[in-house]
Amino acid sequence: MPDPDATTSSAPQPSAPQPSAALVPPLRRPRPGPTPARLPAVPGIAYGGDYNPEQWDKAVWDADYEAFDAAHITTLTVGVFAWSVIQPAEDVLDFTVLDEIVQRAADEGRHLVLGTGTGALTPWLVRAYPEVTRVDFDGRRHVFGQRHNACWSSPQFRRLARGLAGRLAERYGSHPNVVAWHIGNEYGGDGGACYCELCAAEFRLWLRERYGTLEELNEAWNTTFWSHRFTDWDEIQVPSALSEHWRGRGHTAFQGITLDFYRFTTDNAIRQYGEEKAAIREHSDLPATTNFMGFFQPLDYHRWAPHLDFASWDNYPPRVDEPWRTALTHDLVRGLKDGAPFWLMEQTPSVTASRDVNPVRRPGVMPLWSWQAVAHGSDSVLFFQMRQSRGACEMTHGAVLEGSGRLDTRVFREVAALGEGLRRVGAEVTGARTPARVALVVDWESWWSVEMSDGPNRLVRYLPTLLSWGRELFEAGAQVDVVPVEADLGAYDVVLAPLLHLVRGDAVASLASVVERGGTVVTGYLSGRRDEDDRRFLADFPGPLADLAGVRVAETDAAEPGVRTRVSGVLPDGSGLETTGGMVVEVLVPEGAEVVARYGDDFYAGEPAVTLRTHPAAGGAAGAAPGQVWYVGTELAQDGIAAIVRCALDRHGLVGPYADVPGLELATRVRADGGRVDFLLHHGAEPVTVALHASGTDLLTGRQLTAGERLRLEPTEVVVLRVG
Secondary structure (H helix, E strand, O other), X not given: OOOHHHHEEOOOOOXXXXXOOXXXXXXXXXXXXXXXXXXXXXXOOEXXXXXXXXXOOHHHXXXXXXXXXXXXXXXXXXXXXXXXXXXXXXXXXXXHHHHHHHHHHHHOOOEEEEEOOOOOOOHHHHHHOHHHEOEOOOOOEOOOOOXXXXXXXXXXXXXHHHHHHHHHHHHHXXXXXXXXXXXXOOOOOHHHOOXXXXXXXXXXXXXXXXXXXXXXXXXXXXXXXXXXXXXXXHHOOOOOOOOOOOOOOOOOOOHHHHHHHHHHHHHHHXXXXXXXXXXXXXXXXXXXXXXXXXXXXXXXXXXXXXXXXXXXXXXXXXXXXXXXXXXXXXXXXXXOOOXXXXXXXXXXXXXXOOOOOOOOOOOOHHHHHHHHHHHOOEEEEEEOOOEOOOOOOOOOOOOOEOOOOOOOOHHHXXXXXXXXXXXXXXXXXXXXXXXXXXXXXXXXXXXXXXXXXXXXXXXXOHHHHHHHHHHHHHHOOOOEEEEOOOOOOOOOOEEEOOOOOEOOOOHHHHHHHHHHOOOEEEEEOOOOOEOOXXXXXXXXXXXXXXXXXXXXXXXXXXXXXXXXXXXXXXXXXXXXXXXXXXXXXXXXXXXXXXXXXXEOOOOOOOOEEEXXXXXOOHHHOOOOOOEEEEEEOEEEOHHHHHHHHHHHHHHOOOOOOOOOOOOEEEEEEEOOOOOEEEEEEXXXXXXXXXXXXXXXXXXXXXXXXXXXXXXXXXXXXEEEEEEO
16 A cells, blocks of 8 residues: 555645636737747757556566666656556545656656646546546547547646646656656547537637627628628537538538637647646746647647747658658657757657558668658657557557567667667757758648638648648758748748648738748749638739739639649740649739740640749849749649759759759758758668768768768668768
């Protein structure tokens, strides 16, 4: 039995927060700007991951730490799903097991990221307060089970989650081995949305704060359509399968209502996270984060970013042959804190357990992907999980230590070798940034808006489009920042903003500032179509982007997947462009822009498909470069995207030295003192031999390398070059 004086206490019973009291300001007020990053105080690159010793007896702990020594493990994330262990009943807190976990890690010299344990409800909590579980899109109240299953509007959930976070911080906040707080876990679960009456009430309060009056709301939502005009706030329903979405999630009768509910859901998640963080702050000033999931459509991570002390994410790529997708996701997460380093909070050392078919990572792939994270700005490489679970749905998920605990597996040998490499390199790159002069604009609200639009083509998808353009930046060897539409674009020579469907705030002025400095902007079809309330602009498309692009859209056609129209022309460098377009075909009318390419089929054969507007240098300064704006009127095939991206990059000298070497990636980090480290990462299936771009020392082998020398790289090989 535990010692009640040392390890148990009555659980705190703070009063329930008032409805909507802590919701972040709605979007009709300016979004909060970027906040400085505060990273955990860990020397070198943090290495380790999720560890759940509460599942095992002490003999297993002993074996684990021997393995951790062999693998150079420095950092463990503990307590992420320990709520039912720490709090077995509402009025009892029992720290016996967690005390032992923390003390053992400290005795072994490990750093700890401490979870608040609130990512999954406990059985007693649901039994006592059934309203803490979510109501789904179809109107069904869920019972206890799974994880990510709490209603963020529930006063009881918020009260108890805040209470637990506060008591954990009170007990461990000054512990010398605890370096950071891990709040919740992978916020989401059915997109994070709940459709219960608590959420409906909170949504109405959020709307009051956003619009002030029903007159403003009715105007924004265009409620005279279909007799929707509201005369009382309590008449408003959450948009679900029972109300506006009669054809499914992606089909809504009122885009404005649904867009605002998406915004509210993000704000509701931020509030819940913020309440736990506030409880922690009463006892601890250590940096706090929560682990994001990359390009996760339901929650606007850019809106969340100012509330993080440092950004972190879990890397589980859907495919093994898309290194550009993972690279761009690292760049997205790095961009959440204005380019500061982030933490890779989870990845698998071998295999996932979440899909129908779960192939093992091939030899060398896990270290390659780990180095890619570091190359793109991560100051950590952390796994899920350190030891394989014995039961439940993740017992087949990969781990540093499989069920038998063997140290002679291929996976463990790779983990140990990677740990040694990270130990050698850590001091050279920790804290270093990425010197990008290219930006890819990501806008969650355009993502939401374009995918719930009833036209012209409901099959257009935001993320695949974004990745198609981002892939060509990767293939061309450009250093890229993935940024929000509100970002300061002053540092970039090339900015890509595909599918900028919803235009709000200073977006146009920000893009114009790039052009005024002689930079290049690339945008195109379905951009400039909607205002911040998801109403169409009462102007020719692309609406507020029309003057910048020097073009208007006369007609918009749509096509089934696989139906293509020829697109041909001559690029500014004199090379020919022969490709195809599809999905959406905008017939363009130049109004200040030059025609680069024209359609070759259908009634719009001969009409402009791609245009380029050249803007005079700012102030007419002699010798200053003019700015350029590309407008692409259709979803080009990949070769067409590649041609335009290369043309835009080459204008500014931003095509990388290995742009034509299949699978070879070059990424750079630069320290505050000017020290530079270049990462060569070979993702290809065949060896390559290249002329090295710079002289320096390979930090992994100690080799001295000289610019121009012929260097052979095997598949999955990595060179970490300290330049100079």
